[in-house]
Amino acid sequence: MIGAAVLRGLRQDGFTVDWVRDGGAAELALADGVHEVLLLDLGLPRKQGLDVLAAMRRRGDARPVLIITARDAIADRVAGLDAGADDYVVKPFDLDELAARVRALARRRGGSAQPKLRHGGIELDPASRDVTHDGAPVQLSPREFALLEALMTRPGAVLSRTQLEDRLYGWNDAVESNAVEVHLHGLRRKLGTGVIRNVRGVGWTLAPAGELA
Numbered sequence: 001m002i003g004a005a006v007l008r009g010l011r012q013d014g015f016t017v018d019w020v021r022d023g024g025a026a027e028l029a030l031a032d033g034v035h036e037v038l039l040l041d042l043g044l045p046r047k048q049g050l051d052v053l054a055a056m057r058r059r060g061d062a063r064p065v066l067i068i069t070a071r072d073a074i075a076d077r078v079a080g081l082d083a084g085a086d087d088y089v090v091k092p093f094d095l096d097e098l099a100a101r102v103r104a105l106a107r108r109r110g111g112s113a114q115p116k117l118r119h120g121g122i123e124l125d126p127a128s129r130d131v132t133h134d135g136a137p138v139q140l141s142p143r144e145f146a147l148l149e150a151l152m153t154r155p156g157a158v159l160s161r162t163q164l165e166d167r168l169y170g171w172n173d174a175v176e177s178n179a180v181e182v183h184l185h186g187l188r189r190k191l192g193t194g195v196i197r198n199v200r201g202v203g204w205t206l207a208p209a210g211e212l213a
Helices: 002-012 023-031 049-058 074-082 095-109 142-153 161-168 179-191
Strands: 038-041 065-069 087-090 117-119 122-125 130-133 136-138 196-199 203-206
Touching: 002 095, 023 038, 023 049, 038 049, 049 065, 049 074, 065 074, 065 095, 074 087, 087 095, 117 142, 122 142, 142 161, 142 179, 142 203, 161 179, 161 203, 179 196
Parallel strands: 038 065, 065 087
Antiparallel strands: 117 122, 122 130, 130 136, 196 203
């Protein structure tokens, strides 16, 4: 019940989420390198959460980990943090707080502690899901927002079709043909044709901020 509620709540907040139910499946999911943040329950079947976390860190996997557990003893919290966790919440928890903690971990992974993303005249607020361009509000669809956030989180990087599709779709979602191009076209129409550039055969990137100011 908690897993289903977290899945639903984070998706409603605009996250693309995959959910597995035991430690062995978690390790398989982590192997593909797609996911940006791991929410990890300690009391997992097959392999305990702390063992999954310890194995991650031994492999050099530095992705942020937020532990979710019913174990509220100080010793359990210390064990989780010492094993390499970045943050910790104890059941029961508020879904809005959980989403805020996930956003904070994603920002740190992207190298920024600022709550809002800025690039040229574009400002994006992951919490409120508001976007402005030169101070004027811009209405984006959920998937347009997800693509813009992916590009603004890594300014200067060229993101491939697969990387962008991973931001739009979970494992159980059907990937629509040419979806990336359709949503990028929508972004260019709303933000300007020069905002997003195609690097032929590689992917897409934001134009340098100085050219958008």
